[in-house]
Amino acid sequence: HSPPMLSSSPSRLFALALPAQQCARGYRAALCTQLAQPLLVQDLPDPPLQPRQVRVRVHYCGLNFADILACQGLYQDKHAPPFTPGMEFSGTVMETGENVSAVKEGHRVIGVTGTSAMAEECIVDEKALWQIPDKVSSEDAAVLPVAYGTAWLALHHRARLQPWETVLVTAGAGATGLAIIDLAVSVFQAKVIAAVGSDPKCQLVLASGASHAVNYSQDNLREQVTALTGGRGVNVAIEGVGGDIFKAVLKSLAWEGRIVVMGFAGGKIPSIPANLLLLKNVSAMGVYWSRYQQEDFPLFSSAMSSLLQYCQDGKIHPHIGAVFKLEEVNEAFNHVRQRKSTGKVIISME
Numbered sequence: 001h002s003p004p005m006l007s008s009s010p011s012r013l014f015a016l017a018l019p020a021q022q023c024a025r026g027y028r029a030a031l032c033t034q035l036a037q038p039l040l041v042q043d044l045p046d047p048p049l050q051p052r053q054v055r056v057r058v059h060y061c062g063l064n065f066a067d068i069l070a071c072q073g074l075y076q077d078k079h080a081p082p083f084t085p086g087m088e089f090s091g092t093v094m095e096t097g098e099n100v101s102a103v104k105e106g107h108r109v110i111g112v113t114g115t116s117a118m119a120e121e122c123i124v125d126e127k128a129l130w131q132i133p134d135k136v137s138s139e140d141a142a143v144l145p146v147a148y149g150t151a152w153l154a155l156h157h158r159a160r161l162q163p164w165e166t167v168l169v170t171a172g173a174g175a176t177g178l179a180i181i182d183l184a185v186s187v188f189q190a191k192v193i194a195a196v197g198s199d200p201k202c203q204l205v206l207a208s209g210a211s212h213a214v215n216y217s218q219d220n221l222r223e224q225v226t227a228l229t230g231g232r233g234v235n236v237a238i239e240g241v242g243g244d245i246f247k248a249v250l251k252s253l254a255w256e257g258r259i260v261v262m263g264f265a266g267g268k269i270p271s272i273p274a275n276l277l278l279l280k281n282v283s284a285m286g287v288y289w290s291r292y293q294q295e296d297f298p299l300f301s302s303a304m305s306s307l308l309q310y311c312q313d314g315k316i317h318p319h320i321g322a323v324f325k326l327e328e329v330n331e332a333f334n335h336v337r338q339r340k341s342t343g344k345v346i347i348s349m350e
């Protein structure tokens with residue numbers, strides 16, 4: 001499905017600096033020229049390709065909360081301005097450097113890069129590209145690397161989810177939350193309880209495959225989970241909010257349950273009372289998606305290949321919440337920052 005384009009609303013949109021003239025050969029990119037300031041859309045010159053590098057015409061770039069943090073100087077990987085944000089994209093190979101064998105000109109690909117994807121063109125190492133199968137759209141492909149990559153690593157590699165188990169996911173209506181629901185139900189054949197902050201989000205997660213939804217802005221999360229699991233608790237929890245929600249989730253685990261920390265969208269980093277780990281023999285662990293690219297590339301790459309295959313086979317269905325044009329990049333950032341987004345927000349270069 002192709003979601004509707006959101007039109008820009010000048011009253012809420014930061015002013016964009018557009019170039020007075022086009023370069024002879026170049027491309028447009030979103031630039032963070034100053035931390036915590038609106039991004040500018042500018043023309044940049046084409047840099048030459050180094051060996052093993054590939055120039056890709058970007059179709060869609062996924063917008064992640066990490067991009068917003070990076071542009072505020074608050075992300076764990078620091079970038080000095082000026083830089084172009086964007087860590088995942090789908091596109092078509094334009095040109096290959098020397099010694100490139102993995103992809104050819106014209107191939108549709110998804111790519112993973114720390115920055116620089118929020119632009120019409122992106123240069124990446126061939127190792128950071130995966131070919132998109134025929135039946136997978138460029139829009140869906142752009143959703144896979146971060147949201148589904150994190151979900152796959154959390155469920156499969158960290159939690160070792162089994163088919164008969166129950167998963168509790170917080171921030172369930174976000175891009176990664178919906179990816180967790182999709183994978184847990186469709187691929188791992190597990191049950192999901194999704195915790196979200198509003199009734200419309202409850203409806204969305206139920207429509208996306210969750211067995212139950214809990215609105216934690218109204219209901220006591222731990223009490224609801226206890227009731228829904230007949231007092232047993234959940235086997236696996238994937239937690240992305242932090243603060244008091246994390247504590248409620250930790251107390252909602254069953255005997256030998258596993259909690260995987262994937263972020264702190266609520267802003268508060270919780271401490272873990274070690275006695276809670278002891279009493280029920282539970283495990284607490286983290287999943288930091290991009291670190292696998294450096295530390296265990298074969299696993300990282302197999303996650304990408306598996307996800308593309310699931311998509312090709314129709315097992316998973318990425319949820320795109322909104323599509324913004326490159327010129328609307330600041331409005332897109334605001335949309336995510338103000339928690340208006342459900343599913344994945346992507347930037348279109350088309």
